[in-house]
Amino acid sequence: MTTLPIAVVGASAAGITAAEALRRAGWDGPLTLIGDEPHLPYDRPPLSKQLLHGAWEPAKLLLRTEEQLAPLDLDLRLGTRATGLDVATRTLTLDGGERLACAGVIIATGVAARTLPAADGLAGVFTLRTLDDALALRDRLSEGARRLVVVGNGVLGCEAAAVARELGHEVTLVGREPVPMAVAVGAGIGELLAEEHRARGVRLVTGEVAEFETVADGSAARVGGVRLADGSLHPADLVLLAIGSEPAVGWLADPALDTADGLGCDAYCAAAPGIYAAGDVARWEHPGHGRPLRFEHRMNATEQAMAAARNLVAELTAEGVVATAEGTEPQERRPFAPVPYFWSDQYGLKLQAYGLTSGADEVETTVLDGEARRAVALYGRDGLAVGVLACALPPRQIRALRAVVATPVPWEEARDRVRAATATG
């Protein structure tokens, strides 16, 4: 039997799930979990919701307690960055210079917040990806009423704007697209959300950032406003950049890997023999949709990590590295074909979506109750329904909607089934 470890790189949602799934799949060899953040694995969705709001403290975000981690028998390397991977020998390089030869590797390094060069070194400008980011912004928001300009009107920008309004701050939400979240969920649902944000007092502005106005604050330059390309100036005490993210693949230089948009994988989540990927960083061939997909959704991190772990153990079993327990059939690798899912919370509204909502060529939005912002939207591509979104609908209806798009079905049939699912209640 080998004594080489399996290493999981990235100690967040996908990484910790992969580690647990490797154990459940029968890996009892050494298991190393490497993460560059100093914290135990924690959950990100509450960062822009309960944590930013102040309702939850960081301890509540822990994905596993020390006691829950203990039985996994992990070699846990926090505050450690992987700096390279040699694919042929499955050998990682760590930032201390250590080389770690592995039986297999799962890459779960996620994405990092995009920034603007003009904001470099400017006090008062924040991003929101890590716990430390969220705590820093929360600290400044807790100092009293302030003018916050949120740059970027995608999901993250909308959630942060909602929380800041609830805390009583003056909020301007700036987007390149006139309708918030339109890229992710279409203009119909986006317009419904825009109405809610306006009703709550958020100022919605369309435009692109040209430069930041600064004010002198001792020796450091501090942001004083955001100037847009049309010349308009939006005064700000704080600026949040919510302008998307970049997959954390900069450390992967081996030409055997395809890192064009995240780490390219096959239908089994394999990037190369013995090398798998999961979560926000992973782009893979979804067998049901016939094209490469990459999601930055919490549910996908969990599901894909479970699939990648199972498939890696199956591959190592086929290689003879993992012994098959007597009397059991060896597990086969299985393509990863989930029904994608994401949610977003803004004010009291919950959005939940199944399947694909971006990249649609046809969207039908039905507002069931404009005042309560209850709505459903169906997303199509090439004549097939591929996604559905529910805003403020009861759980039973939402589960029925999931069934509609579990596999792509003809558009007309899906429309009828959505109508039936949302007819009552």
Next chain:
Amino acid sequence: MKITLDADKCCAAGQCVLVAPEVFDQRDEDGVVVLLDAEPPAAQHAAVREAAAICPAAVIEVQE
């Protein structure tokens, strides 16, 4: 097997109900998870472990 929930953290994803409908349900008003059976029979154990693993908010804890 004994199941405990930190329902406060539940984001109403409903994945647990899809995996183990005999053990988990959701409240009608807000979708928050409801435990139907805190000590389910052996036939449910695999599904419960799957539900605990798949929950995107680390709500479900299983003691074996």
